[in-house]
Amino acid sequence: MITRRYLMVRSAYAVATTFVAIIINFLLPRIIPGNPAVTILLTNFHYLPPGKVKLLEQEFGLTNSSMLYQFERYLVELFHGNLGISYYYYPETVSQVIGTHLPWTLFLLGTSISLSSVLGVITGRMLGFRAGSKTESATSTIFIGLTSLPFFWFAIILILLFAVEVPLFPVGGVFYILDTPGLNFKYISSIAYHAALPILTIVATTFPAFALTMRNTMANQNKEDYILMAKAKGLPERIISKKYAGRNAVLPVATHIILAFGYIVAGAFFVEVVFSYKGIGYVLYEAVTTKDYPLIDGIFLMITVTVIIANFLADLLYAVLDPRVELR
Amino acid sequence: MFSESGILHEIWSNGKARFGMIVFIIFAIIGIFGHFIYPYSPKATFVIWQPPTFAHVFGTDYEGHDVLSQFLYGTGVSLYVGASVALISVAIGTMVGMLSGYYGGIVDNIFMRFVDILLIMPTFPLLVILAAYLPPTNNTTILILSLLSWPFMSRVIRSQVLTLKERPFIKAAVISGMKGFTIIRKEILDHLMPLIIINAVYLLVGAIVAQAGLAFFGLGDLTSINWGTMLYYAQSEDAIVYAAWWWILPPGIAIAIIGIGANIFGNGITEIFGKRSGGA
Numbered sequence: 001m002i003t004r005r006y007l008m009v010r011s012a013y014a015v016a017t018t019f020v021a022i023i024i025n026f027l028l029p030r031i032i033p034g035n036p037a038v039t040i041l042l043t044n045f046h047y048l049p050p051g052k053v054k055l056l057e058q059e060f061g062l063t064n065s066s067m068l069y070q071f072e073r074y075l076v077e078l079f080h081g082n083l084g085i086s087y088y089y090y091p092e093t094v095s096q097v098i099g100t101h102l103p104w105t106l107f108l109l110g111t112s113i114s115l116s117s118v119l120g121v122i123t124g125r126m127l128g129f130r131a132g133s134k135t136e137s138a139t140s141t142i143f144i145g146l147t148s149l150p151f152f153w154f155a156i157i158l159i160l161l162f163a164v165e166v167p168l169f170p171v172g173g174v175f176y177i178l179d180t181p182g183l184n185f186k187y188i189s190s191i192a193y194h195a196a197l198p199i200l201t202i203v204a205t206t207f208p209a210f211a212l213t214m215r216n217t218m219a220n221q222n223k224e225d226y227i228l229m230a231k232a233k234g235l236p237e238r239i240i241s242k243k244y245a246g247r248n249a250v251l252p253v254a255t256h257i258i259l260a261f262g263y264i265v266a267g268a269f270f271v272e273v274v275f276s277y278k279g280i281g282y283v284l285y286e287a288v289t290t291k292d293y294p295l296i297d298g299i300f301l302m303i304t305v306t307v308i309i310a311n312f313l314a315d316l317l318y319a320v321l322d323p324r325v326e327l328r
Numbered sequence: 329m330f331s332e333s334g335i336l337h338e339i340w341s342n343g344k345a346r347f348g349m350i351v352f353i354i355f356a357i358i359g360i361f362g363h364f365i366y367p368y369s370p371k372a373t374f375v376i377w378q379p380p381t382f383a384h385v386f387g388t389d390y391e392g393h394d395v396l397s398q399f400l401y402g403t404g405v406s407l408y409v410g411a412s413v414a415l416i417s418v419a420i421g422t423m424v425g426m427l428s429g430y431y432g433g434i435v436d437n438i439f440m441r442f443v444d445i446l447l448i449m450p451t452f453p454l455l456v457i458l459a460a461y462l463p464p465t466n467n468t469t470i471l472i473l474s475l476l477s478w479p480f481m482s483r484v485i486r487s488q489v490l491t492l493k494e495r496p497f498i499k500a501a502v503i504s505g506m507k508g509f510t511i512i513r514k515e516i517l518d519h520l521m522p523l524i525i526i527n528a529v530y531l532l533v534g535a536i537v538a539q540a541g542l543a544f545f546g547l548g549d550l551t552s553i554n555w556g557t558m559l560y561y562a563q564s565e566d567a568i569v570y571a572a573w574w575w576i577l578p579p580g581i582a583i584a585i586i587g588i589g590a591n592i593f594g595n596g597i598t599e600i601f602g603k604r605s606g607g608a
Contacts, residue, residue, distance in 0.1 A: 013444060013445065013448055014448065016445055017445050017448040017449055020445055020449065021449065021454075024454070024457065025457070028457060028458075028461045029461070141592075144588060144591045144592070145584065145587075145588050147587075147591070148533075148583075148584050148587025148588050148590075148591060149580070149583075149584050149587070150537055150540060150541065150580065150583055150584075152541070152544050152559070152563075153559060153576075153579075153580035153583065153584075154580075156559075156562070156563065156567075156568060156576055156580070157576070157580070159568050160568055160571060160573060160576065163568075164568055164569070164571050165571065171568070171569075262450035262451065262452065263451075263452075265450070265452070266450075266451070266452030266453075266541075269452070269545075270541065270544065270545070273544070273545065273563070274563065284456065284545075285545055285546065288456065288460055288545055288546045288547060289546045291460075293460070293461075296456065296457060296460050297457065299453070300453045300454070300456065300457040303450065303452075303453040304449065304450055304453050304454070307450040307453075308448060308449075308450070311448065
């Protein structure tokens with residue numbers, strides 16, 4: 001059950017947070033000391049190309065000194081989807097750059113999160129049903145270890161093992177340069193081949209956390225009366241674990257996955273950097289190292305808004321999935 | 329009832345918590361004394377890309393720095409960043425959480441609405457944009473990470489204070505005429521200690537990983553030697569292509585060990601703490 005009040009409060013928060021993100025995005029370039037146009041040109045080119053300062057000032061909307069006027073211009077441009085022009089990808093606009101690279105990140109994220117949640121639920125269920133046994137505590141300890149590994153370090157180790165020492169997979173990239181994009185087998189298999197190690201990294205570093213959540217709730221479910229009843233009825237353990245305890249333990253895991261969404265996005269970014277996988281994360285890294293501020297700003301806003309919306313929707317979905325949850 | 333030394337004694341008597349403590353003590357020793365015991369200056373250069381030898385136990389990197397010396401030196405820097413973030417966010421988070429939880433009303437409302445917004449905001453993009461604009465020093469990194477860490481801490485403390493407030497011994501203190509601040513300081517803070525310790529440890533490790541992540545992304549002070557910058561240069565100078573595992577392994581394994589230590593320590597504390605609240 002979702003009450004109207006809950007819906008309104010939640011959406012108010014989502015809107016307020018988005019607004020805070022927009023304000024941060026507007027203010028940061030304007031509060032760094034000195035003229036941002038000059039600062040950025042100096043860090044990029046080490047001299048002031050003639051005419052560029054004026055051009056950039058216009059780009060930032062700095063020509064009129066009133067902050068309020070600047071903010072108004074900024075909002076108008078923003079709602080027209082204009083996030084400015086990238087320095088590094090010049091003359092492409094920030095929106096164009098994001099548009100070309102976003103699909104790769106979505107592909108990487110979508111595949112990894114699906115695999116990792118299914119794997120997490122299945123292994124967690126097995127662990128939960130054997131809670132307290134030697135195998136279980138050993139596996140859980142290994143899982144705790146896996147969750148403690150930084151994504152990017154794990155990615156480096158995987159490349160070292162499976163792309164350099166034993167060259168099974170490519171060291172990086174999205175597909176071979178010689179492949180012709182389109183719906184042909186060679187292109188698609190090349191994409192899958194290049195995505196294998198990055199996906200493996202994200203799955204291996206995320207599913208243990210889901211499995212541990214599943215294990216804990218499963219272990220708690222096992223103490224419930226209805227499980228005792230099912231056992232007394234003589235139901236096979238496999239059915240109890242899957243259809244009884246498992247069914248009820250899945251929901252906390254769903255919440256966990258939802259809460260971890262922003263964290264997984266960040267993780268995927270690191271993995272992209274290590275594998276030179278040209279998604280949004282890699283582009284953000286390029287933007288950071290080349291001081292491409294409009295691109296950094298644009299990606300910040302895009303990711304922030306996406307994660308806020310995703311969390312909001314997931315929150316509602318959760319209430320739909322579990323009718324016992326009453327969200328006020 | 330639960331004095332400071334009592335808590336330490338209790339932690340030490342639990343196997344898991346003791347394991348975590350030992351891990352932290354070892355790293356603290358490396359962090360504090362690493363500056364005095366490294367075999368070479370972390371900036372001295374030797375033959376580049378050397379695999380481990382007796383002279384260079386962890387080998388050398390792309391510029392011929394001794395990796396062991398860099399690691400010993402960098403541990404201190406990484407721990408300094410982590411400990412500072414943990415200290416600042418625990419201080420702010422505990423203060424805000426206690427005031428919010430105990431007094432409620434307007435104070436609570438203002439603090440918690442602010443905290444709500446910070447909690448909804450995804451952390452990573454915010455970290456990146458702040459670090460990209462602010463001057464790249466370790467202290468900036470500490471500031472940014474603390475800013476983003478205390479809200480969660482204050483939430484945890486607040487909800488604990490809300491339940492403590494209903495317990496008989498606090499009610500008794502109120503009836504006996506104790507002042508609000510005295511109750512917070514003498515009664516509530518004491519009972520929050522396990523929660524504060526556990527969160528401080530998680531914050532410490534979280535900040536170490538976050539700092540390493542930022543550095544790996546090319547953000548923060550890249551001239552400082554720490555676990556994060558070691559990995560950043562390993563990545564950007566193609567240690568993978570040279571298969572220089574001796575350079576990549578030490579900082580990553582250190583992060584993993586300290587992470588495992590924190591998790592096991594946390595489990596131990598939950599065991600002690602859970603038992604106590606069950607018996608109370």
